[in-house]
Amino acid sequence: MQAPTTVKTMSSKDENPAPTPVVDIRAGLAAHMSAAPGAGSDGSGKLVLKAGGPSAVAELGREAIVNIDRVCLFYGAGQALTDISFNIPRHEVTALIGPSGCGKSTLLRCLNRMNDLIDNVRITGSIRLDGQEILDKTLDVIELRRRVGMVFQKPTPFPKSIYENVAYGLRIAGVRRRDVLDEVVERSLRRAALWEEVKDRLHESALGLSGGQHQRLCIARAIAVNPEIILMDEPCSALDPRSTTRIEDLIGELRGEYTIIIVTHNMQQAARVSDWTAFLYEGVLIEFGPTRQLFTKPVRKETEDYITGRFG
């Protein structure tokens, strides 16, 4: 698991386990800004990355867990992603924003190879998880998906009891011991801030919960298998504001333990919950950088237009 990463600078993670993003961003901002124009040499497409480039993570002294390198994705003849390159920092929250159809979800679904389920998809480039190539055809997708969990836009509770929903990932992995299951179920539900609400009805159908509880159940289900990364595909778009707040709080609590990548339409949400933000437009990564910087001083004009609501 702990394969050496390809990032140039190794982080000082151990000395500073929970860095406050704001401080780091300011500290690294100058270096980042000066280094950014050089990143243009990476891209060969029409839109060349000028700022907030792929190496931003390394430049800010962070360890990357995922390296996305020149990823292009085609649905049949159409191209959905063009030459995407950036690194995702470990144990932080990265938000993917952009207008509908810009390829955020498609990119997210590359990370656990969910695009395999769709016919006619072709991906080029490279995505490495801890240095291991995950676009490799011979890779064990089942194993990958255990390491990279996912929460969907629409909650997808299975028609089973609450307990069985959370235990599902372990059961299919062959865990049968009751005490192990019990422990993991409780821990995951506590972690997902759902335990107090459901502890008395663990063996009732999960379908009887509310929408917000469904989504937290799905998060509990995802973290029960102890993944390294949790992908969240617009996890709050089907929820009311109160449930949204709870999920956002939960994301804040999970940060530091898991690497979270969240796709969202809601820019306030991206600003609230994420440490890093990537802005995609028409399948191209326009800008990637620390969230605060991207929202306050975007380098690219398109980013500024989008976050100020001029289009999208």
Add this chain to the structure above:
Amino acid sequence: MSNSGQSNERAESPAASAGGMPPVSRARRVAQFWLKGEPFVWATGAALAATLTMTGVLLGVVLWNGLGVFWPSPLEAVSLKDGDRLLGDVNDVQYDPHTEKTNIKYRVGNSELQQPFRWVAADDIVSVEYPPNAMMLDRMRDLQYIGYLRSIEAPGLQLALSDEPTVALAAALSAVRARREAELSELTAEEKRAAQELHRRVKYQLIRARYQFRQLSPEDQEGGSRGRALAEKIAELERRETELKDTTDRLRAQINARMQELRRNVAVFVDAAGREKQIALLDIVRFTHPNSMTFWAKLKHYAAKVWELVSDDPREANQDGGIFPAIFGTVLMVFLMAIACFPLGVLAGIYLGEYAKSGPLVNLVRVAVNNLAGIPSIVFGIFGLGFFIYLVGGQLDAWFYPDRVAAAEPVFGKSSILWASLTLGLLTVPVVIVSTEEALRAIPRSIPEGAYALGSTKFQTLWRVLMPMASPGVMTGFILAMARAAGEVAPLMLTGAVKDAPLPLDSQFPYIQFDQKFMHLGYHILDISCKSPNVEATKPLVYATTLLLLLIVLGMSGSAIWLRNRMRTRYQSRAM
């Protein structure tokens, strides 16, 4: 409806026009009438009402005729103008508008002496009486007898008979039955055991041994060790056969002798015309005297008749007695059909719904499956006969039972409950396939994606998540398939249903005789309604059997629906 009410109010209310709104013109109202689709609403309502009425009438007819069959109706002693007298119950009344006359059909029974049904013009009737001592007997042979009890002659029973004729007859009947039970039950059981061993085992062992012997070369037959062993075996089996034949013959003779003895105990009856008739007590199944029976006695008789219908074997070429073998055959056949078609259909449906990549071939398969459901059932019967019986059955026989084929007693190459069930399974499998596929497709894609994202394999997703969710839909298909199979007759006539057959059961493993022909309720209805020696006599039974078939289909579908609803509450969400 409420919409139209509103618009009428608005259109006709003077206040509306006074308030500045112009009155709606007639032409506009007509236009609105059509625009709102009022005629369409009426048409839908009328169509529904017509359907409900037809269903109601159908059920009403079956219930009315089926439930009333066994209720003892009063026996009328009728004197006619020409001096003739008859005794019977009214079966039918018809008014002829041309002659303006009413004709009454009486069931007068006594089919060995007269026509059991008789039409009488109402004008010819001089008087009608209801003699309290008139009796109707259900008999083992010749159907009903209607007359008066004169005396009971039961020398072998040593009975002190009461003066009351019905009490005396009841006592005599139970005495003679008790005697038969005591004297004959052991003998008949023994005879049955011997006959079963003879006809189900020894006979076929002998066929096999003789066949094996014939297969040997002449030298082997003469002197080889195998030839000698087989010859010995044949001799042994032949000895056993003779022994069993002797046993059964002896037992049968004993039984007959004792029956003869018991049949000397008779009751003497006299009919309306004054003819005397001796009827052996053993031939009397039950008797009623409807003109003097209490309501409870009638109810008891009714219950006894219903019980006989559902639990007894048929008598008199299916004209009387019960239909238990037909009920049993129907249910067993449906179960075998379900065992055959359910896994096949579900698996095929899963393949079509989940594994098959969409393409012209899969679409072709889908169209073919859908069309299979529309093929007339008799075609399936022909297919069952040609494919299952002649081809598959013949081939199986050729492989495993060449001896039986040589003796012209094929095991699989003949119509049987096995092939009938498989044929019906084939007939109903498209329904199961289509419903499984549809149920799987109805599940939102996000559910399997959620499972895949947790690291499920395709199989785990299917087995642990999708199939439970699809199960109510699959059950719906299963219910439809079962209901169709239970009511289907045409393919069965070609593949195994017969007029009269014992239960396809065996005392030894596998307990079901798959190679037996069987009785089926649907075929039974056909048989008694148009192939019976006396269609008039069996008409009530037709309705009773129809009612029973309906009840069985309803019962089976009902339990499946109950199961489906349980699954539905368990596996399907309101949120999705």
